[in-house]
Amino acid sequence: MLVRRESLGEAAPIWFAAKETWPKIRASLPEPAQAFATACGFEPTPGRSQILPGADGGIGGVLFGIEGESARTRDLFLPGQLVASLPSGLYRFANEPHDATLAALSWLLSGYRFRRYKTNGGELPRLCVPENVDAARIERIARAVVLGRDLINTPANDMDPDGLEAAALCLAARHHAKAAVTRGDPLLDANLPLIHAVGRAAEKPPRLVDFSFGDEAKPKVTLVGKGVCFDSGGLDIKSDTAMSLMKKDMGGAATALALAAMIMEASLAIRLRVLIPIVENAISGSAMRPGDIYKSHKGLSVEIGNTDAEGRLILADALALADEEAPELLIDFATLTGAARVALGPDLPPFYTMDEALAAEISQFGVAAQDPVWRLPLWDPYDKLLEGKVADLSNISGGPFAGSITAALFLRRFVERANSWAHFDIYAWTPKAKPGRPEGAEVQAARLLYDLLETRYGAGADQSGKKTPRVAHHVKITSEDLAIDEEAGLEDKSP
Numbered sequence: 001m002l003v004r005r006e007s008l009g010e011a012a013p014i015w016f017a018a019k020e021t022w023p024k025i026r027a028s029l030p031e032p033a034q035a036f037a038t039a040c041g042f043e044p045t046p047g048r049s050q051i052l053p054g055a056d057g058g059i060g061g062v063l064f065g066i067e068g069e070s071a072r073t074r075d076l077f078l079p080g081q082l083v084a085s086l087p088s089g090l091y092r093f094a095n096e097p098h099d100a101t102l103a104a105l106s107w108l109l110s111g112y113r114f115r116r117y118k119t120n121g122g123e124l125p126r127l128c129v130p131e132n133v134d135a136a137r138i139e140r141i142a143r144a145v146v147l148g149r150d151l152i153n154t155p156a157n158d159m160d161p162d163g164l165e166a167a168a169l170c171l172a173a174r175h176h177a178k179a180a181v182t183r184g185d186p187l188l189d190a191n192l193p194l195i196h197a198v199g200r201a202a203e204k205p206p207r208l209v210d211f212s213f214g215d216e217a218k219p220k221v222t223l224v225g226k227g228v229c230f231d232s233g234g235l236d237i238k239s240d241t242a243m244s245l246m247k248k249d250m251g252g253a254a255t256a257l258a259l260a261a262m263i264m265e266a267s268l269a270i271r272l273r274v275l276i277p278i279v280e281n282a283i284s285g286s287a288m289r290p291g292d293i294y295k296s297h298k299g300l301s302v303e304i305g306n307t308d309a310e311g312r313l314i315l316a317d318a319l320a321l322a323d324e325e326a327p328e329l330l331i332d333f334a335t336l337t338g339a340a341r342v343a344l345g346p347d348l349p350p351f352y353t354m355d356e357a358l359a360a361e362i363s364q365f366g367v368a369a370q371d372p373v374w375r376l377p378l379w380d381p382y383d384k385l386l387e388g389k390v391a392d393l394s395n396i397s398g399g400p401f402a403g404s405i406t407a408a409l410f411l412r413r414f415v416e417r418a419n420s421w422a423h424f425d426i427y428a429w430t431p432k433a434k435p436g437r438p439e440g441a442e443v444q445a446a447r448l449l450y451d452l453l454e455t456r457y458g459a460g461a462d463q464s465g466k467k468t469p470r471v472a473h474h475v476k477i478t479s480e481d482l483a484i485d486e487e488a489g490l491e492d493k494s495p
């Protein structure tokens, strides 16, 4: 957590030392601290930390190794690692890390613990807001990431379609957004047959949450997130190992909600719309079957080649609906394919768009925000692989190759009128903890898109025309902690 700068005097200083800067930093330390660092064999290798004794027996300061200015790989989140290694207490940055804003953000994101089912960890070290860092802004971003991570980490018995709907509606209500839910058989009357087909076998009925925020006259930005609360695979059932993590198959929905939270809290000058198709891909007598054919919202008939390719089905209806009002920007997030992980691994989600300028911006903001993504092509020659034998379209390509690309091409069939569309095939999970990224649920691509949208549409535009200052020297932080379990919209259903 962050602490206002008034407490600066009591805080233990953290010196960031690279190979080149270490001699000078070392020379500036009190003699006993220098001797202590030498006795401990401290070298400024990236990620190494060393506590220095104070005159009174307390903590006099901390040395932390970072990469050199010219290093090819500079992890701007590295300082977040200190949260796990330092004792509780108050700290401050004594000199500049590579990027103070990302270092402080990483501090917040590293301190995330999933606390819904057990007390997790003791008291965490606190950080004084570094100079030139907009504390309100990074806290807003971190709070949204916490919301997304909590939603993803929550298992499917609690984060079922009712739970995810409640979380989406709670967020919408907090920002006075206009919300509507279409649940169960009314999905058929609303012409959303694919969402219905995928979710109808589950005990908790399928649904679509649709909420809008902001002035209708502003540019329309629409977010769509895959909300599969659990993916058993359906009748084409997954193996035990493939199924084990499938509570996170609503990671796209959680990401869309996290980004929506950032946008709404900052009152960006857009008309935001969020569409969350919510289902459980379950097995029962009413489950959709391989070979079934359903008409989609758009009118195209879709043949079910594999019931486990369910995400693209619910997204097809939601995207077609979103597309009808020809938004300026249409963005979807989905834990859509295992193939995306095979191609790029868990930390680098692929994205797809036809808009060259947008693609370049997304890549740049991804690097700048330490939220990297990688563009893969909507390769036209593969599009014909999706042709159905007896329907307009099949939901699988029928081969083992380029699975993330063919899934993206399937989605593209349902987007026509949006000015720009971008699709993110995310993993929503960190298998092994890294700085700023504890093991477990992760919100990917939301932070980069927030930065992009903030740059395009401005922050605080609805706050009587005043821009939120990017620099805040004396920010009063009232929230005691970033753990916002009770704010996360998780309705406690226990009696």
Ligand code: BES
Pocket: 231, 233, 249, 306, 308, 309, 310, 311, 335, 336, 337, 338, 339, 341, 396, 397, 403, 427
């Ligand atoms: N939710 C999965 C994709 C997934 C699996 C994401 C593992 C992250 C980790 C999706 O619904 C799915 O099952 N996709 C299939 C598609 C196939 C049947 C064409 C896949 O990727 O195997």
Ligand code: MN
Pocket: 231, 233, 281, 307, 308, 309, 310, 311
């Ligand atoms: Mn599946």
Ligand code: ZN
Pocket: 228, 231, 249, 308, 310, 311, 335, 336
């Ligand atoms: Zn799935």
